[in-house]
Amino acid sequence: MKCRVCRGPAVIDVRRQNANYCAGHFLRMCRDQVAKAIAEFSMIEPGERVLVAVSGGKDSLACWDILRQLGYDADGFVIGLGIGEYSDESSTYAHAYADDRGLTLITCNLRDDYGFDIPTAASATRRVPCSACGLSKRHLFDKAARDNGYDVVATGHNLDDEAAVLFGNVLHWQTEYLGRQLPVLPARNGFPRKVKPLVRLGEREMAAYCVLTGIDYIVEECPMAAGNKHLGYKEALNQIEAQSPGSKLDFYFGFLKRASGRFVPEAEVEQEGLGPCERCGAPTTDRLCAFCKLVERASGADPVTLRTSR
Amino acid sequence: MKVVLRNPRREIDVPAPISVIALLHRLDLNRESVLVIQGDTLVPGDAMLAGDETVEIRPVISGGAA
Numbered sequence: 001m002k003c004r005v006c007r008g009p010a011v012i013d014v015r016r017q018n019a020n021y022c023a024g025h026f027l028r029m030c031r032d033q034v035a036k037a038i039a040e041f042s043m044i045e046p047g048e049r050v051l052v053a054v055s056g057g058k059d060s061l062a063c064w065d066i067l068r069q070l071g072y073d074a075d076g077f078v079i080g081l082g083i084g085e086y087s088d089e090s091s092t093y094a095h096a097y098a099d100d101r102g103l104t105l106i107t108c109n110l111r112d113d114y115g116f117d118i119p120t121a122a123s124a125t126r127r128v129p130c131s132a133c134g135l136s137k138r139h140l141f142d143k144a145a146r147d148n149g150y151d152v153v154a155t156g157h158n159l160d161d162e163a164a165v166l167f168g169n170v171l172h173w174q175t176e177y178l179g180r181q182l183p184v185l186p187a188r189n190g191f192p193r194k195v196k197p198l199v200r201l202g203e204r205e206m207a208a209y210c211v212l213t214g215i216d217y218i219v220e221e222c223p224m225a226a227g228n229k230h231l232g233y234k235e236a237l238n239q240i241e242a243q244s245p246g247s248k249l250d251f252y253f254g255f256l257k258r259a260s261g262r263f264v265p266e267a268e269v270e271q272e273g274l275g276p277c278e279r280c281g282a283p284t285t286d287r288l289c290a291f292c293k294l295v296e297r298a299s300g301a302d303p304v305t306l307r308t309s310r
Numbered sequence: 311m312k313v314v315l316r317n318p319r320r321e322i323d324v325p326a327p328i329s330v331i332a333l334l335h336r337l338d339l340n341r342e343s344v345l346v347i348q349g350d351t352l353v354p355g356d357a358m359l360a361g362d363e364t365v366e367i368r369p370v371i372s373g374g375a376a
Contacts, residue, residue, distance in 0.1 A: 001354045011352040015342075020354065057372055160371070207345050207370040208352055219316050221372055234371050238342040 012208050015245035023212045030209050033200040034066045041183045043195035044152055050074040051150035051192075053141050054097075054105065056090030058217045059156030061097050062206045063198055065215060067154060068103075074154070077144045079137060080109035082117020083129075083224055084306035090218045097215060106148060108140055115299030118224065124301035125294065129224035132294060139282060139291035145192040158198040158206055163248040164233040166255055179267025182260060189274045189283040202248065223306065311361035313337075317369055326361025333359065334367070343371050 001010035003022035010020035014029075021029060038044055052064040054076040067074040078094040081087045091107075098105035111117045116124070121132035141153045162181070169177045187193040198206065210217050225231065240247050276282070277289035284290070311326035313333070324333060330346050330353055346353040347366040359365055 001356050010354050013355055023351070058370075059372070202342075203372065204342060204345065204370045207368065211345065211347060211350070211352060211368075214350065219368060221317050221369075225372075231371060235340075235343070238340050238371070241342045242340050 011212070012205075014205065016202075016241070016247075016249055018245070026205075027209065027212060030062075030201060030205060031066055031069055034063075034197045035070055037183065037197055037200045038070075038195075041195070043184050043193075043197060044072060044154075048073070048151040049149065050152045050154050051106070051141070051145045051148070052076050053137065053153060053155045054078045054094045055156070056093035056097075056218045057156070058207045058210045058215075059158055059161075059198060059203060061093070061156075061215050061217050062209045063154060063156040064097070064103075065213065066209075067197065068101075075104040075106065075150070077106045077108070077141065079140055080107070080111065081133060081136070082109075082111045083119060083133075083222060086218075086220065086223055087117075089220070093216055093218050106144055108144065110136060114295050116295065116301065117303070119304040119306045120301050121294060121298040122224070123304045124298040128228070130228055130230070132298070133224070135290055135294060139289070141194075142191055142282065143280070146190070150192060151187075152193045152195055154195050154197055156198055156206070157196040158201055158203045159248055159252060160203040160234055160237070162196070162199055163237055163252045164230055166252055167233045167237060168229060175263050175266045177267075178260065179263035179265070182256070190276070190281070191283060199252070200249075311359060312364040314364060314366040316367070321364075327358050328361075330355050330357050330359065333365075337367070339367065344369055 001013060001020040002008065003010045003025050004019040005025040006022060008022045011023050012026055013020045044050060050067060050072050052060065052067065052074050054060040054064060055078065064074055064076055076094065076098055078091055080091055094105060118129055118133050118136070122129040125132060145153050166181060169181060183196045183199045185194040237248055273285050274283040277284045277292055278287050279292045280289060282289040282291065311324050311328070313322050313324050315322065324336065334341055334344065341355060345368045347368055348363055353359070353365065
């Protein structure tokens with residue numbers, strides 16, 4: 001295999017582009033795709049401060065790294081979720097990345113700061129762990145951005161994530177979610193702008209980016225996510241992609257171009273009637289926001305010990 | 311040749327030489343879902359693995375539903 005740019009030995013193929021790359025030109029391609037996404041969807045304006053939601057996984061660390069390479073003023077934010085050894089190890093990678101480069105990493109710990117962790121929240125609410133986890137992360141990203149004066153929250157959602165979420169939302173016709181599934185959610189009602197700079201890159205490319213730049217990240221999967229529907233959708237889409245390279249890109253960007261606008265009115269109905277949460281001030285349609293309700297239920301519950309096997 | 315697999319981490323022996331594509335086929339793995347790593351760099355799909363160095367097959371699919 002030869003690099004499509006320099007004809008030197010290639011180290012990776014990107015089949016949806018029908019292209020192979022050497023390490024240097026692959027890394028340049030990744031930066032170019034992020035710059036293109038930022039420009040295409042007006043994600044970040046010059047001079048804005050960006051808070052990157054970091055987990056210690058490949059996508060969030062690659063996102064932070066590329067934004068810095070592109071010259072953005074980007075700091076990190078990591079949450080201790082209390083998912084046993086997995087959370088401890090994940091945080092170690094996030095801290096190591098920041099410390100090695102002298103970067104600012106803001107931290108929050110669910111157990112210390114709010115009196116619960118994700119396994120306990122899942123047990124107390126009898127909901128899937130990913131639900132309590134996602135709710136907590138979204139709330140705390142917003143809060144950290146507001147409290148610390150950031151204009152934008154950037155997350156490491158990549159093309160595979162977006163295609164898999166779209167696949168699930170279409171399978172079940174979750175029209176209000178379809179209306180919000182955009183690379184940029186504008187700032188409003190007290191929420192900071194949220195952007196997904198990696199939407200033009202797949203997660204295989206993000207893992208390759210980390211390997212080639214020497215970024216250490218947690219390879220192990222979250223023990224609470226194992227076997228969830230989202231991972232199943234990703235595997236199904238990768239089967240399709242293997243037979244028909246470019247399908248995931250066409251699926252997601254075709255949706256953005258041809259269909260997403262049709263669902264925006266349904267998403268906007270949900271935004272009507274938002275007021276401040278009595279406890280924390282976050283936007284909500286109820287007296288208390290969903291996160292404060294979660295804190296009420298989970299912080300008084302007996303802690304659940306997570307047993308993991310590697 | 312020693313091959314390291316992840317989630318959970320384990321090692322298996324595979325007869326070498328073998329191409330990357332043949333190795334993934336033998337292990338019933340989708341190329342879209344993994345990287346093949348030797349040392350600190352990536353091994354492309356058409357490369358032949360001689361068997362004198364350990365190879366890691368690293369899954370790239372991750373993430374919860376949120």
